[in-house]
Amino acid sequence: MIPSVKQPLSGWGRFPSEDCIVYRPEKRRELDTIFEESELPHFIARGLGRSYGDTAINGGGGVISFLRLNRMLSFDDEEGVLECEAGVSLAEIVETFLPRGWFLPVTPGTKFVTVGGAIANDVHGKNHHRDGTFGAHVLDLTLLTPKGKVMTCSPKSHEDVFWATVGGIGLTGLILTARVRLQRVESAYLRVDYRRLSDIHATLSAIQETDADYQYSVAWVDCLARGKSLGRSVLMLGNHASPGELGSRKGVPFKVRAKHKPGVPFDFPGLVLNPLSIKAFNAAFYAMHPTSQGKIIDYDTYFYPLDSIHNWNRIYGKRGFTQYQATFPVGHEEGLIGLLERLSAASCASFLAVLKRFGPQGPGLLSYPFEGYTLTLDIPIRAGLLAFLSDCDKHVLKHGGRLYLAKDVNTHPDVFAAMYPRLAEFRTVRRKVDPNSRLSSRMARRLRLAKDDKA
Amino acid sequence: MSKNSKEAIAILGVTSSIARALAEEFARDGHPLVLAARDLEEAETIGADIRVRCGVETAALELDAAHFDTHEAFVEECLEACGNKLGGVVLCYGFMDAQVKAEADFVIARRTIDVNFTSAVSILERFAEYFTERRSGFIAGISSVAGDRGRQSNYIYGSAKAGLTTYLAGLRNRMFHHGVHVITIKPGFVDTKMTFGLPNLFLVASPEQAAKAMYRAIVKRKNTAYVPWFWRYIMLIIRHVPDWQFKKMKM
Numbered sequence: 001m002i003p004s005v006k007q008p009l010s011g012w013g014r015f016p017s018e019d020c021i022v023y024r025p026e027k028r029r030e031l032d033t034i035f036e037e038s039e040l041p042h043f044i045a046r047g048l049g050r051s052y053g054d055t056a057i058n059g060g061g062g063v064i065s066f067l068r069l070n071r072m073l074s075f076d077d078e079e080g081v082l083e084c085e086a087g088v089s090l091a092e093i094v095e096t097f098l099p100r101g102w103f104l105p106v107t108p109g110t111k112f113v114t115v116g117g118a119i120a121n122d123v124h125g126k127n128h129h130r131d132g133t134f135g136a137h138v139l140d141l142t143l144l145t146p147k148g149k150v151m152t153c154s155p156k157s158h159e160d161v162f163w164a165t166v167g168g169i170g171l172t173g174l175i176l177t178a179r180v181r182l183q184r185v186e187s188a189y190l191r192v193d194y195r196r197l198s199d200i201h202a203t204l205s206a207i208q209e210t211d212a213d214y215q216y217s218v219a220w221v222d223c224l225a226r227g228k229s230l231g232r233s234v235l236m237l238g239n240h241a242s243p244g245e246l247g248s249r250k251g252v253p254f255k256v257r258a259k260h261k262p263g264v265p266f267d268f269p270g271l272v273l274n275p276l277s278i279k280a281f282n283a284a285f286y287a288m289h290p291t292s293q294g295k296i297i298d299y300d301t302y303f304y305p306l307d308s309i310h311n312w313n314r315i316y317g318k319r320g321f322t323q324y325q326a327t328f329p330v331g332h333e334e335g336l337i338g339l340l341e342r343l344s345a346a347s348c349a350s351f352l353a354v355l356k357r358f359g360p361q362g363p364g365l366l367s368y369p370f371e372g373y374t375l376t377l378d379i380p381i382r383a384g385l386l387a388f389l390s391d392c393d394k395h396v397l398k399h400g401g402r403l404y405l406a407k408d409v410n411t412h413p414d415v416f417a418a419m420y421p422r423l424a425e426f427r428t429v430r431r432k433v434d435p436n437s438r439l440s441s442r443m444a445r446r447l448r449l450a451k452d453d454k455a
Numbered sequence: 456m457s458k459n460s461k462e463a464i465a466i467l468g469v470t471s472s473i474a475r476a477l478a479e480e481f482a483r484d485g486h487p488l489v490l491a492a493r494d495l496e497e498a499e500t501i502g503a504d505i506r507v508r509c510g511v512e513t514a515a516l517e518l519d520a521a522h523f524d525t526h527e528a529f530v531e532e533c534l535e536a537c538g539n540k541l542g543g544v545v546l547c548y549g550f551m552d553a554q555v556k557a558e559a560d561f562v563i564a565r566r567t568i569d570v571n572f573t574s575a576v577s578i579l580e581r582f583a584e585y586f587t588e589r590r591s592g593f594i595a596g597i598s599s600v601a602g603d604r605g606r607q608s609n610y611i612y613g614s615a616k617a618g619l620t621t622y623l624a625g626l627r628n629r630m631f632h633h634g635v636h637v638i639t640i641k642p643g644f645v646d647t648k649m650t651f652g653l654p655n656l657f658l659v660a661s662p663e664q665a666a667k668a669m670y671r672a673i674v675k676r677k678n679t680a681y682v683p684w685f686w687r688y689i690m691l692i693i694r695h696v697p698d699w700q701f702k703k704m705k706m
């Protein structure tokens with residue numbers, strides 16, 4: 001049996017935390033016997049721990065870190081298809097392939113996530129309205145099930161298991177490897193247009209008007225603004241830049257100057273982030289981004305603004321924080337506006353909220369995005385917050401919306417089940433690949449994802 | 456090293472995460488690699504990774520440090536694999552088990568000595584022959600700060616590494632006169648499978664940080680490199696505690 005260590009683990013929000021038995025295999029073969037040989041009741045895989053909540057923690061059970069199973073296995077430079085182990089990070093992919101003219105097909109707002117994590121949460125990016133989720137670009141994957149079998153799954157073979165695994169938060173097996181199709185780009189830069197919008201109605205109509213012309217679209221919303229300014233925002237619209245658009249950088253389209261990376265060496269006291277400082281930040285952001293055209297911005301600054309500060313989650317102090325993400329279907333904009341009103345009235349918002357329009361839903365059984373508007377914001381944990389969020393959850397449900405497992409810490413299982421109509425199908429696949437429930441996590445138990453009974 | 460910049464480098468024990476990261480450093484500089492490990496399948500996976508990331512050629516070979524009678528053939532195979540154009544060799548493998556186990560079971564104590572020390576003599580003498588003839592190249596060995604002073608918690612492993620350190624010092628002296636450089640690398644704590652889950656670690660470096668420092672030390676032809684550098688001073692202090700006092704301590 002490979003060595004393990006007991007340690008407290010949490011998600012990126014640093015809340016909640018549980019003691020877990022952590023394994024960190026360095027060889028592929030070490031996984032073969034892990035289910036069979038271990039006395040532990042259950043396991044969950046873990047990537048870079050960038051999910052905010054409790055998807056990748058498992059108190060009383062095992063957590064299998066994939067960080068050392070991060071080998072790239074092959075690359076087809078005609079088709080842009082990368083075959084790699086699940087522990088490879090998106091940062092490594094960008095570092096390796098962007099200089100050769102390839103970029104991620106879909107990227108979340110941080111590059112410090114693994115391929116396994118990107119599949120298991122079927123992550124989305126600013127291009128969802130055009131390119132769908134990460135899972136849509138996975139050609140196939142190999143999955144080690146608790147029965148000790150390695151299955152190759154794809155949309156054509158074992159498709160039920162494939163679509164349960166895409167978005168399946170690690171509950172169908174250990175993703176060993178995947179083949180992912182990258183997209184061709186001509187430079188490491190984006191050409192970005194900004195639109196400053198005075199309220200939520202202007203924001204929503206601008207998003208709708210522009211989506212067809214831009215591969216990437218996201219609005220940064222000042223969610224402390226109230227009344228007539230409710231939902232004022234800066235809409236940021238981008239397309240990959242061609243060398244011709246780069247001006248003086250034309251000759252070196254893939255070169256980006258390395259940035260100094262500051263870190264957050266200690267937990268900020270709760271005082272630093274108070275409604276006043278947050279309000280000032282939001283107002284400054286809005287003021288600093290007037291409507292403008294054609295700004296050339298490097299990929300790192302554009303896609304990963306927060307990655308330039310290591311451990312930025314520590315600014316929320318010891319109590320941690322949560323990220324709340326809700327999506328409302330098209331036609332239910334009043335739900336979104338209602339949520340904004342609740343949040344701004346409670347003054348519980350953080351730096352910035354992000355609003356985006358999702359494209360059509362994909363086939364992943366628990367995959368999050370569906371056609372509609374998605375709002376995301378960080379909220380520091382404080383007394384009474386969880387009860388407040390439970391009220392928000394009911395509001396979201398009432399308007400046909402849903403919450404995202406990559407962020408969730410708090411949803412009630414019944415609310416969750418009502419938001420995910422394909423949960424029953426998911427459970428059926430799970431019973432097939434994991435009949436003895438050897439895969440579990442705090443989230444799986446909390447939301448009763450594995451079984452429909454109350455266990 | 457710029458003269459032989461595209462010569463192959465042999466990495467022995469590449470399934471160590473330090474070794475893997477070090478191999479990548481050489482590959483990024485354009486060196487083809489010969490990757491040796493007792494676990495050939497993993498060595499091949501690591502080779503594939505380095506080929507995809509860095510675009511250099513790699514060959515994978517099997518090497519068990521404890522099988523002394525295979526070493527001569529191994530070195531030949533290694534030279535063959537790179538068309539007799541080897542610019543340097545880095546001995547990375549090592550073996551450590553819990554001290555109490557090594558005390559209780561001589562098989563473990565012996566393996567500790569054989570893998571960390573005896574095998575180095577058996578393998579590096581053959582490489583030394585080759586480099587002597589070429590009058591160029593380098594030999595690097597990963598020893599340990601544990602070899603700088605015997606401590607109750609780790610002295611069987613530590614003494615094997617001390618043997619390796621002294622052996623490399625002598626080899627350095629001899630090879631200098633043949634234009635071949637020998638470097639002794641002494642890591643402090645590094646976050647690898649050797650230390651995963653061990654209690655009481657401090658100032659732990661990542662394998663990538665350690666490998667970068669090792670690579671720089673090799674390129675700069677250092678004689679002895681502590682990795683990270685501050686271990687030189689920590690060990691300086693530890694070495695200077697007088698025996699009458701040191702023996703009373705619990706380290």
Ligand SMILES: Cc1cc2nc3c(=O)[nH]c(=O)nc-3n(C[C@H](O)[C@H](O)[C@H](O)COP(=O)(O)OP(=O)(O)OC[C@H]3O[C@@H](n4cnc5c(N)ncnc54)[C@H](O)[C@@H]3O)c2cc1C
Pocket residue numbers: 012044045046047048049050051052055056066086087107108109110112113114115116117118120121122123124125126168169170171173174175176306406407
């Ligand atoms: C700053 C920031 C911005 C973000 N922006 C976005 C965004 O724009 N869009 C978005 O969709 N998400 C976003 N996220 C969330 C993040 O992309 C996801 O939570 C992602 O899944 C994290 O990947 P990870 O490697 O850290 O996985 P972890 O958080 O460690 O694990 C996530 C899930 O993946 C499973 N898993 C991991 N590896 C494997 C494996 N090998 N086999 C099986 N299951 C596995 C785990 O069991 C767990 O259920 C953001 C997060 C941060 C911190």
Ligand SMILES: NC(=O)c1ccc[n+]([C@@H]2O[C@H](COP(=O)([O-])OP(=O)(O)OC[C@H]3O[C@@H](n4cnc5c(N)ncnc54)[C@H](OP(=O)(O)O)[C@@H]3O)[C@@H](O)[C@H]2O)c1
Pocket residue numbers: 468469470471472473474492493494518519520521547548549550551570597598599600601641642643644645646647648649650
């Ligand atoms: N980690 C630290 O804090 C630390 C500190 C000081 C020095 N060091 C030294 O650094 C080097 C690398 O170790 P590491 O920390 O990366 O630990 P590691 O992952 O355990 O690496 C040890 C390596 O040695 C190999 N090995 C063991 N016995 C062998 C044998 N009989 N034949 C061939 N190869 C054998 C292992 O192969 P398998 O993968 O097949 O087991 C593995 O590749 C070692 O020399 C170690 O002593 C480490």
